[in-house]
Amino acid sequence: MSLTVSVFGTGYLGATHAAGMAELGHTVIGVDVDEAKIERLARGEVPFYEPGLPELLRKHVDSGRLRFTTDASEAAQADVHFIGVGTPQKKGENAADMRFVDAVIDTLAPLLTRPAVIFGKSTVPVGTAARLAAKVRELAPVGDQAELAWNPEFLREGFAVEDTLRPDRLVLGVEKGREGRAEAVAREVYAEILGRGTPFLVTDLATAELVKVSANAFLATKISFINAIAEICEVTGADVAQLADAIGYDERIGRKFLGAGLGFGGGCLPKDIRAFQARAGELGVGDALSFLREVDEINLRRREHVVNLVETCAGGQMKGAKVAVLGAAFKPNSDDVRDSPALDAAGRLHLAGADVKVYDPQARHNAEAVWPTIPFKDSMAEALEGADVVLVATEWQEFREADPAAVAGLVASPKIIDGRNCLPAEKWIEAGWEYHGLGRFA
Numbered sequence: 430m431s432l433t434v435s436v437f438g439t440g441y442l443g444a445t446h447a448a449g450m451a452e453l454g455h456t457v458i459g460v461d462v463d464e465a466k467i468e469r470l471a472r473g474e475v476p477f478y479e480p481g482l483p484e485l486l487r488k489h490v491d492s493g494r495l496r497f498t499t500d501a502s503e504a505a506q507a508d509v510h511f512i513g514v515g516t517p518q519k520k521g522e523n524a525a526d527m528r529f530v531d532a533v534i535d536t537l538a539p540l541l542t543r544p545a546v547i548f549g550k551s552t553v554p555v556g557t558a559a560r561l562a563a564k565v566r567e568l569a570p571v572g573d574q575a576e577l578a579w580n581p582e583f584l585r586e587g588f589a590v591e592d593t594l595r596p597d598r599l600v601l602g603v604e605k606g607r608e609g610r611a612e613a614v615a616r617e618v619y620a621e622i623l624g625r626g627t628p629f630l631v632t633d634l635a636t637a638e639l640v641k642v643s644a645n646a647f648l649a650t651k652i653s654f655i656n657a658i659a660e661i662c663e664v665t666g667a668d669v670a671q672l673a674d675a676i677g678y679d680e681r682i683g684r685k686f687l688g689a690g691l692g693f694g695g696g697c698l699p700k701d702i703r704a705f706q707a708r709a710g711e712l713g714v715g716d717a718l719s720f721l722r723e724v725d726e727i728n729l730r731r732r733e734h735v736v737n738l739v740e741t742c743a744g745g746q747m748k749g750a751k752v753a754v755l756g757a758a759f760k761p762n763s764d765d766v767r768d769s770p771a772l773d774a775a776g777r778l779h780l781a782g783a784d785v786k787v788y789d790p791q792a793r794h795n796a797e798a799v800w801p802t803i804p805f806k807d808s809m810a811e812a813l814e815g816a817d818v819v820l821v822a823t824e825w826q827e828f829r830e831a832d833p834a835a836v837a838g839l840v841a842s843p844k845i846i847d848g849r850n851c852l853p854a855e856k857w858i859e860a861g862w863e864y865h866g867l868g869r870f871a
């Protein structure tokens with residue numbers, strides 16, 4: 430059955446969720462306080478890079494099934510509401526900034542004059558949903574008829590459309606003892622996905638909130654585990670990529686997220702592990718997650734290591750060394766530079782006095798806003814021109830498939846640091862390059 434759905438927040442999560450809900454057959458209204466963003470979305474334009482999303486958005490804007498507004502009262506008429514606003518790290522603190530989520534509830538709840546279910550999708554500190562559920566009941570003119578449930582999102586940037594339409598599981602947290610219509614409504618919203626046999630776990634609110642942060646904490650830990658092993662490989666001459674292949678064949682371990690390199694970044698993993706620790710501390714169980722501080726530190730150490738490696742390759746002299754940094758986005762197929770290891774490394778090199786030139790196929794605009802003093806180039810060739818050292822910092826396909834013999838002619842000195850262990854090392858070495866991986870060929 431087709432429902433009317435509103436989605437509050439139109440960033441990576443909200444815009445993708447709104448388009449995804451339209452694709453599932455619902456009539457959707459996307460809401461944001463940012464007028465410029467809403468105008469662009471209403472014209473069918475996606476204000477960020479996400480493969481497949483522009484096509485999906487345009488399809489449903491054109492069909493009339495998907496609209497955008499800054500007017501929350503228009504959206505309040507929907508049967509179902511999703512909260513997809515950001516929960517960034519607070520300035521100078523580890524905790525998550527909840528003001529955008531709270532603002533949605535403060536705006537929406539007083540407008541609810543007919544029964545409605547609000548599904549929170551944003552990543553929040555455990556305990557938030559119970560607090561908001563009570564607030565909704567208190568503020569909504571319909572009182573108990575306005576329900577709040579938690580339905581965390583697990584989408585990855587670069588695969589956001591796929592992850593929204595074909596998730597590997599759906600999780601719904603409902604208020605124990607006050608179960609209302611939320612589960613039945615969620616089953617209607619996701620009927621197509623559930624019809625394919627997708628696992629659907631109904632939990633209490635706290636479990637649903639914790640599922641999300643635990644998943645991200647686990648992924649971050651897996652990456653930092655292999656990066657810690659990479660540090661050992663570097664001093665013993667072992668090869669972390671072969672090691673990861675070998676342990677990854679054990680089904681209990683698995684090869685995914687054992688990619689050693691510059692480490693994790695982005696708008697989720699770093700801030701989520703910090704907010705999780707902060708929340709554990711507030712709950713008096715900080716020790717339980719103290720290992721996440723180590724996970725964070727291992728991760729940040731990789732950036733420092735890469736900068737030192739560049740300096741060594743430049744003959745110990747950073748000042749004036751010409752360094753080509755390939756990649757600025759936190760991962761390929763994204764233009765997101767939030768907490769990007771690639772851009773952070775470029776910034777550190779720049780501050781240390783290196784003559785840095787950066788090229789990224791999609792993230793230039795966002796990266797320039799963070800580092801206006803770094804020269805960003807329009808092509809890989811321009812960045813490589815005359816370089817003493819090349820650093821591959823994001824594993825874009827364009828870099829992985831570059832011809833080492835052809836690009837050798839562009840640089841001053843054929844030295845490459847593969848910060849993502851993504852290049853065919855033997856080919857580069859054969860073509861005359863001095864090749865350095867992270868945790869291999871050190």
Ligand code: UDX
Pocket residue numbers: 582583584585586587645648652685686687688689690691692693694695696697698759760
């Ligand atoms: C992540 C989670 O995967 C997703 O489920 C959640 O909803 C949001 O956070 P995302 O931030 O899009 O998604 O990126 P992800 O693909 O998880 O990568 C995170 C970071 O880890 C990237 O910087 C990536 O380069 C790095 N990474 C990933 C590694 O360093 N090694 C790996 O093996 C895998």
